[in-house]
Amino acid sequence: MNIDMINEAAIRIKGHARRTPMLTSPFVDEIAGRRVLLKCEALQHTGSFKFRGGWSMVSTLTPQQLKAGVIAFSSGNHAQGVAYAAKMHGAPATIVMPADAPKIKIENTRALGAKVVLYDRATEDRDEIGARLAGNELTLIKPYDEPLVIAGQGTTGLEIAEQAAELDVEKADVLVNCGGGGLTSGIALALEEKAPKMCVRPVEPVGFDDVARSLKAGEIKANEQLSGSICDAIITPQPGDITFPILKHLCGEGLVVPEEDCLRAMAVAFARLKVVLEPGGATALAAALYHGDKIQGDAVIAVATGGNVDAPMFQTALSKYGS
Amino acid sequence: MNIDMINEAAIRIKGHARRTPMLTSPFVDEIAGRRVLLKCEALQHTGSFKFRGGWSMVSTLTPQQLKAGVIAFSSGNHAQGVAYAAKMHGAPATIVMPADAPKIKIENTRALGAKVVLYDRATEDRDEIGARLAGNELTLIKPYDEPLVIAGQGTTGLEIAEQAAELDVEKADVLVNCGGGGLTSGIALALEEKAPKMCVRPVEPVGFDDVARSLKAGEIKANEQLSGSICDAIITPQPGDITFPILKHLCGEGLVVPEEDCLRAMAVAFARLKVVLEPGGATALAAALYHGDKIQGDAVIAVATGGNVDAPMFQTALSKYGS
Numbered sequence: 001m002n003i004d005m006i007n008e009a010a011i012r013i014k015g016h017a018r019r020t021p022m023l024t025s026p027f028v029d030e031i032a033g034r035r036v037l038l039k040c041e042a043l044q045h046t047g048s049f050k051f052r053g054g055w056s057m058v059s060t061l062t063p064q065q066l067k068a069g070v071i072a073f074s075s076g077n078h079a080q081g082v083a084y085a086a087k088m089h090g091a092p093a094t095i096v097m098p099a100d101a102p103k104i105k106i107e108n109t110r111a112l113g114a115k116v117v118l119y120d121r122a123t124e125d126r127d128e129i130g131a132r133l134a135g136n137e138l139t140l141i142k143p144y145d146e147p148l149v150i151a152g153q154g155t156t157g158l159e160i161a162e163q164a165a166e167l168d169v170e171k172a173d174v175l176v177n178c179g180g181g182g183l184t185s186g187i188a189l190a191l192e193e194k195a196p197k198m199c200v201r202p203v204e205p206v207g208f209d210d211v212a213r214s215l216k217a218g219e220i221k222a223n224e225q226l227s228g229s230i231c232d233a234i235i236t237p238q239p240g241d242i243t244f245p246i247l248k249h250l251c252g253e254g255l256v257v258p259e260e261d262c263l264r265a266m267a268v269a270f271a272r273l274k275v276v277l278e279p280g281g282a283t284a285l286a287a288a289l290y291h292g293d294k295i296q297g298d299a300v301i302a303v304a305t306g307g308n309v310d311a312p313m314f315q316t317a318l319s320k321y322g323s
Numbered sequence: 324m325n326i327d328m329i330n331e332a333a334i335r336i337k338g339h340a341r342r343t344p345m346l347t348s349p350f351v352d353e354i355a356g357r358r359v360l361l362k363c364e365a366l367q368h369t370g371s372f373k374f375r376g377g378w379s380m381v382s383t384l385t386p387q388q389l390k391a392g393v394i395a396f397s398s399g400n401h402a403q404g405v406a407y408a409a410k411m412h413g414a415p416a417t418i419v420m421p422a423d424a425p426k427i428k429i430e431n432t433r434a435l436g437a438k439v440v441l442y443d444r445a446t447e448d449r450d451e452i453g454a455r456l457a458g459n460e461l462t463l464i465k466p467y468d469e470p471l472v473i474a475g476q477g478t479t480g481l482e483i484a485e486q487a488a489e490l491d492v493e494k495a496d497v498l499v500n501c502g503g504g505g506l507t508s509g510i511a512l513a514l515e516e517k518a519p520k521m522c523v524r525p526v527e528p529v530g531f532d533d534v535a536r537s538l539k540a541g542e543i544k545a546n547e548q549l550s551g552s553i554c555d556a557i558i559t560p561q562p563g564d565i566t567f568p569i570l571k572h573l574c575g576e577g578l579v580v581p582e583e584d585c586l587r588a589m590a591v592a593f594a595r596l597k598v599v600l601e602p603g604g605a606t607a608l609a610a611a612l613y614h615g616d617k618i619q620g621d622a623v624i625a626v627a628t629g630g631n632v633d634a635p636m637f638q639t640a641l642s643k644y645g646s
Contacts, residue, residue: 021344021366026407027434042597043344043366084349103646104594111350166338270637271427274365274630276597307597311645314593315638322634323426 001147001246003193006154006186009056013155016059016088017052020044020156022163025272031289035299037167038285039160042275042307046108048233049156049183049305050074050081050143056152057141058085066091071138073097073130075121075232076105077306078143083114094138096130100227102278102310121227144182145240153183156303157190164195164301171197174301175255175284178202178211179234181243183305188250199252199296203284205231205259210238211247212254220244230259230313233280233306255294261286266314267321269304276314281306324470324569326516329477329509332379336478339382339411340375343367343479345486348595354612358622360490361592361608362483365600365630369431371556372479372506372628373397373404373466379475380464381408389414394461396420396453398444398555399428400629401466406437417461419453423550425601425633444550467505468563476506479626480513487518487624494520497624498578498607501525501534502557504566506628511573522575522619526607528554528582533561534570535577543567553582553636556603556629578617584609589637590644592627599637604629 023038041049058070069092072082079095086093093114097106098121110116119129130140142149160174174191176184181202188200202211208229213221222238229235239247262279265286269277277285284302288295346361364372381393392415395405402418409416416437420429421444433439442452453463465472483497497514499507504525511523525534531552536544545561552558562570585602588609592600600608607625611618 018344021341023366025368027431043346045348047597108350267634270599270634274370274599276593276599311590311593311641315641315645318634318638322638 001150001189001242003189005147005151006158006190009151010155010158012059013052013055013152016055017155018044019159022167023273023275027272028268031268032300033292034297036288037164037169037299037301038273039156039301039303040275041156041303041305042277042281046080046084047306047308048077048081049153050077051084052155053149053152053182054081054085054141057146057148058089058091060148061139065139068137069093070141071130071133072141072143073126074143075235076101076109077233077308079105079109079114080112082141083109083112087113094133096126096133101232102308104310105308144180145242147242150182150186150243154186154190156183157187158194160187160301161191161194169299170195172297172299172301173252173295174198174200175203175287176200176303177234177280177283177305178204180236181211181239181247184251185243185246188246192250200250201252201255202247203255203257203287204234205229205262205283206256208235209254209256212256214239214244215248215251215254218248231262231280231283233278234283255287255291257283257286257291261290263317264321265289266317270318270322275304276307276309277304278306278309279313324473324512324565326512328470328474329481329513332474333478333481335382336375336378336475339378340478341367342482345490346596346598350595351591354591355623356615357620359611360487360492360622360624361596362479362624362626363598364479364626364628365598365604369403369407370629370631371400371404372476373400374407375478376472376475376505377404377408377464380469380471381412381414383471384462388462391460392416393464394453394456395464395466396449397466398558399424399432400556400631402428402432402437403435405464406432406435410436417456419449419456424555425631427633428631467503468565470565473505473509473566477509477513479506480510481517483510483624484514484517492622493518495620495622495624496575496618497521497523498526498610499523499626500557500603500606500628501527503559504534504562504570507574508566508569511569515573523573524575524578525570526578526580526610527557528552528585528606529579531558532577532579535579537562537567538571538574538577541571554585554603554606556601557606578610578614580606580609580614584613586640587644588612589640593641593645598627599630599632600627601629601632602636
C-alpha cells in the first residue's frame with residue numbers, strides 16, 4: 001500500500017468521481033476559534049466518499065469479473081458507492097446491509113440497481129454472510145481492508161493537499177470520520193507524500209472509539225457494541241488488518257466526540273455551509289467546532305464524509321440546534 | 324454591457340469567489356425525465372451568487388470610496404454578498420433590508436459587520452430609503468441594475484459553459500431563478516459568447532412573474548404585490564432598465580412555478596444532492612423537475628441561486644416532501 005497506488009487510482013477515477021469543494025465560512029471559523037476548511041465529500045456521487053473506493057476497485061476488474069458481478073457489505077454508504085460504480089460498469093451488484101441502516105441508504109442502493117440482502121447487525125456477522133454469498137464467482141469489494149479501495153479513498157487526500165495549498169494552509173490537523181480506517185489511512189498516505197506537515201487524526205463518536213483506543217494501545221482493540229449509534233456510517237467492529245498499521249504509523253491521537261455534538265455540527269453545516277451532513281459525516285466537523293482544545297494550529301481541516309441522512313434525523317438536528 | 328466586462332470581472336473575482344460545483348444525480352434525472360445539471364451557487368460564499376456581483380463592484384472602488392463605505396438594499400442575499408465583499412476590502416457597509424426577510428439573512432448580514440436598516444416591504448420604497456441614506460458619500464451597490472454587478476453575476480455563466488462542456492452538454496435550456504434579472508442577464512451574455520446553443524430562461528414563482536409577463540409583452544411589466552412569497556430572494560418590483568433589454572434580446576420564454584413545487588424541489592436537493600436550497604433558490608430546479616413539458620432537449624441546466632433559509636421553513640419542506 002503506497003502513494004503510487006493512490007496516484008494510479010486518481011487516474012482511474014478522473015472524470016468519474018467528483019472533485020469535491022473545500023468549503024469555508026467566517027461564521028464557522030468564529031465558532032471553532034481558528035480557520036476551518038471542510039472537505040465536502042457529502043457532495044461526492046452517491047452522497048459520500050465511498051464512490052471513490054468503489055470506482056477504484058471496480059474499474060480494475062476484467063470483463064469476465066464484471067459480468068459475474070460484485071458483492072459488498074456495508075451500512076449504506078459503501079453500498080451505494082459500489083452499486084453506482086458497478087452500474088456504470090454494467091456489472092450486477094449484490095449488497096449485504098444491516099436491517100437498521102437509514103431507510104434512504106437502503107432505498108438508494110436498490111434504486112441504483114443492486115440486489116440488497118438485509119441482516120441483523122447485533123446478532124449476525126456480515127463478513128460471514130458476505131463470504132457465503134460471494135462464493136467463487138462474485139468479486140468481493142471490501143469496505144476498507146482492501147488496497148484498491150484504500151487507494152480510491154486516498155484520492156481525497158490528494159485533493160486536500162492541493163486545495164489546502166490554494167488556501168495557503170500548509171500545516172494543520174486533518175480530522176477524518178473513521179470507521180474501519182480506509183479513508184483515514186488513504187488520506188494519511190496521500191498527505192505523507194503531498195503535504196507532510198499535516199497531521200491526520202481519526203474522529204469517532206463516544207462509545208465506538210475502537211480506533212482511538214487501538215492507537216493508544218498500539219494494537220487493535222474492538223468495540224463492545226456494534227449498533228445503537230446515530231453515526232451508523234462509521235461504526236465498524238475494529239480497525240482493519242491492513243488499515244491499522246498505516247494509521248499507527250502515520251496518524252496523530254484519535255478524537256472522540258459525543259453524538260449530540262454531531263447533531264449540532266449538522267445544524268451549523270446547514271446554516272453556514274449549505275450542505276447536508278449525516279451524523280457520522282459530521283463527526284470531524286463537530287471535533288473542529290467543539291473540541292478545539294485538543295487540536296493544534298491556526299487552521300484545521302475536517303473531512304465531511306457523507307450526507308445520507310433520513311429527513312426525520314435531519315429535522316431533529318434542526319429542531320434542537322437550528323436557530 | 325458586454326462579454327468583456329464579464330471576463331474582466333472573472334479576473335477580479337478569481338481566488339475570491341468560489342468556483343461552485345455542477346451537481347448531478349441519477350435520481351434527479353429520473354424525476355425530470357432528462358439529464359439535470361445543477362449549478363450550485365448555494366455553495367458560493369455567503370450562500371448565494373450575490374457575492375460575485377458584490378465583489379465585482381467593490382473591487383473596482385478607489386481607496387477613498389472604500390474608506391467612505393458602501394450601501395446596498397436587499398432582501399438578504401445581496402445584503403450578505405455586499406457585506407462580505409466590503410468586509411474583505413476593509414470598507415464599512417450599510418444595508419437596507421425588508422423587515423420580513425428571513426431571520427438568518429438579517430443576522431448574517433449584521434454578523435458580517437454591516438449596519439442593517441430595516442424597512443416595511445409593503446409600504447416603504449427601498450430605493451428611496453437607499454438613495455436618502457447614501458447621500459453623496461456612500462457608494463450605492465445596486466442589486467441588479469448596475470453593469471459591474473451584472474458582470475460579476477455573469478461569471479456564473481462562464482463557469483456553466485465550461486462545466487457543461489466537461490459533461491458533454493452543448494445544447495440545453497438554462498433555467499435561472501429571476502428577480503431583477505442581474506444574474507439572468509449576466510449568464511445570458513456569457514453564454515451568448517461561450518455556449519451559443521444554450522437558451523437561458525428565467526424562472527419565477529406564481530404571482531410574482533413580472534419577468535415572464537414582461538418578456539411576453541415586449542415591455543417592462545410590474546408585479547402587483549411585493550410581499551407574501553416564500554421565494555423572498557427573487558421578488559422584485561419589475562425587471563431592471565439595464566437588465567430587461569438584455570433579457571428581451573437573449574432569453575427564451577419565462578417559466579412560472581407554484582411555490583409548493585419549490586418546497587418539493589428543496590426536499591429533492593436535500594435527499595439527492597445534499598445541498599440546502601432556499602425556496603427562491605429552488606425555483607429553477609422545481610421547473611426542471613416538475614415542468615419538463617415546457618423545456619426542450621435531452622438535458623437541462625438549473626441554477627440553484629441560494630441556500631439562506633431559516634430552519635423552520637426547511638423543516639416544512641422536509642415534513643411535506645422529505646420521504
